[in-house]
Amino acid sequence: MRFNADLHIHGRFSAATSSDMYFPNLAKGAEQKGVQMVATGDCLHPEWLKEIRAMMEVDEGTFQQGGTNFILTTEVEAEKRVHHLLLFPSISSVEDFIERLGPLSARLEADGRPRLPLGGEELAQMALDTGAMIGPAHAFTPWTGMYAHFESLKGCYGELASKIPYLELGLSANSEYGDRIPELANLTFLTNSDAHSPQPVRVGREFNTIEAKDITFKELTMAIKRQKGRKFVRNIGLPPEEGKYNRSACSRCFAQYELDRALALRWKCVCGGSIKKGVRERAMELGGEVRHPSHRPEYFYMIPLGEIIAKAVGHSSPFTGKVNSIWQSLVDESGTEVEVLMKTPIERLTKTAGDAVANAILAFREGKITVLPGGGGKYGTVLLPGQEPAAVQKAPKGQKNLFDY
Ligand SMILES: [Zn+2]
Ligand SMILES: [Zn+2]
Structure with a gap:
C-alpha cells in the first residue's frame, strides 16, 4: 500500500x-x-x-x-x-x-x-x-x-x-x-x-x-x-522558489542579491539591513554536480489548492470566505485536496468551481505556473499564466497578505 x-x-x-x-x-x-x-x-x-x-x-x-x-x-x-x-x-x-x-x-x-x-x-x-x-x-x-x-x-x-x-x-x-x-x-x-x-x-x-x-x-x-x-x-x-529563504536577500527590505554582489557588499544591504544567504546559494556552495543515487524518489511539485484558487479569483490571501467556499466544494466533490490537484477531470472541476479556477488547476498540472523566488524571510510569489507580479502583490486594505504568514 x-x-x-x-x-x-x-x-x-x-x-x-x-x-x-x-x-x-x-x-x-x-x-x-x-x-x-x-x-x-x-x-x-x-x-x-x-x-x-x-x-x-x-x-x-x-x-x-x-x-x-x-x-x-x-x-x-x-x-x-x-x-x-x-x-x-x-x-x-x-x-x-x-x-x-x-x-x-x-x-x-x-x-x-x-x-x-x-x-x-x-x-x-x-x-x-x-x-x-x-x-x-x-x-x-x-x-x-x-x-x-x-x-x-x-x-x-x-x-x-x-x-x-x-x-x-x-x-x-x-x-x-x-x-x-x-x-x-x-x-x-x-x-x-x-x-x-x-x-x-x-x-x-x-x-x-x-x-x-x-x-x-x-x-x-x-x-x-x-x-x-x-x-x-x-x-x-x-x-x-516559493520558500522564503530560496534566494540571498535582505531580511529587512527583501532586496535580492546575486552571490558575488552580496560578497562584495559583505552581506550588508544598501538599506543597512543584513543579507541572508539563500538556500540555493548555500547548496551550490557546499556541493558540485547533481547526482541522484538510485534510491532517490521522484520530487513532485505541489502548490496548495487554496493558493491556486486565490490567484484564480484575484484574492491575495487563501484565507478569505470566497476562496474557502470554492475550496470546500471542490474537496467535497473529489474527497481530498490531493485528488483535486492531481486527478479530478477538468470538466468536473469546471462544473464545480467555474472556468477560472479549473484553468488555474490545469495550469498547475501542466507546469505553467511560475514562481517569483522568495528570500530573506519573504515567501515567493505564485503567478498564473499571464499574471503580472504587481497585480497580485497588492493586498486589499486591512487584510494580511498571503506572504505574511
Ligand atoms: Zn525549525
Ligand atoms: Zn535591505
Whole structure:
C-alpha cells in the first residue's frame, strides 16, 4: 500500500502557532488534504504529551484520531540554534528522553520546540540511547539550518554522523539541492510542512509518499531505512522558489542579491539591513554536480489548492470566505485536496468551481505556473499564466497578505 506522511508540524504550545492546533482539527485538515500519517510534533511538551496519550494507540508509537495516524515527533533547537527533527518509537522512549534531559534543566513547558543546551553529537547520542531517530530539520535555511553553521554532517554530529538516517530538505529546497552534496547520498530526504496551523493550505503543503504494509511507526522506520521493500516513493513539495529563504536577500527590505554582489557588499544591504544567504546559494556552495543515487524518489511539485484558487479569483490571501467556499466544494466533490490537484477531470472541476479556477488547476498540472523566488524571510510569489507580479502583490486594505504568514 501507499500512504502520505507529513512528519513535521507544531502544536499550539510552540511559538507563533495557531490556537486551533488541537489533534481533532489537525486530523480533519490532514484528511481533507489527503495525508494519512501526521507528526504529533512537540512530544516533549508536558501538556501536548497529555493530549497525545488521550488518543487511541493502534500500534506501538502510532496514535489514531479520526482517520489520521499520528507518530511521536519533536523538533528541538540545540547548540548554535540548529534545529533537529526527532522521531520516537514509543511513549516510553519519549519518557526516557525527557528523564535524561532532567539534569540539564531544559524548560520543556516553555515552548513546544524546546531549546536544549546540547551539541549535535550529544543530542544524537541521547536519541540513539533512547531508540529515537534524528536528523537535521530544514537543513539549508539560514539561522537554524544545520548547513548554516556546519560544512558537513560530521561537523554537526561528529562520530555519529553515519547514524543519521534522514535529512529534511525544508520548503526552500528540493532533492536537486540535496543531491549536490555527496555525503547525503545514503540519507532519505524528508519533505514536511512544518505547519503551524491545521488548515490544509499549511498541513501537508509538503509531504512524503511511502510504500509499506501499514500506516504505523514501525513501517515508517523501515521505509526511512529502505528495508524489506519499504521505501519513500515520492517527495512532494512546494517549488523551492516559493520558500522564503530560496534566494540571498535582505531580511529587512527583501532586496535580492546575486552571490558575488552580496560578497562584495559583505552581506550588508544598501538599506543597512543584513543579507541572508539563500538556500540555493548555500547548496551550490557546499556541493558540485547533481547526482541522484538510485534510491532517490521522484520530487513532485505541489502548490496548495487554496493558493491556486486565490490567484484564480484575484484574492491575495487563501484565507478569505470566497476562496474557502470554492475550496470546500471542490474537496467535497473529489474527497481530498490531493485528488483535486492531481486527478479530478477538468470538466468536473469546471462544473464545480467555474472556468477560472479549473484553468488555474490545469495550469498547475501542466507546469505553467511560475514562481517569483522568495528570500530573506519573504515567501515567493505564485503567478498564473499571464499574471503580472504587481497585480497580485497588492493586498486589499486591512487584510494580511498571503506572504505574511
Ligand atoms: Zn525549525
Ligand atoms: Zn535591505
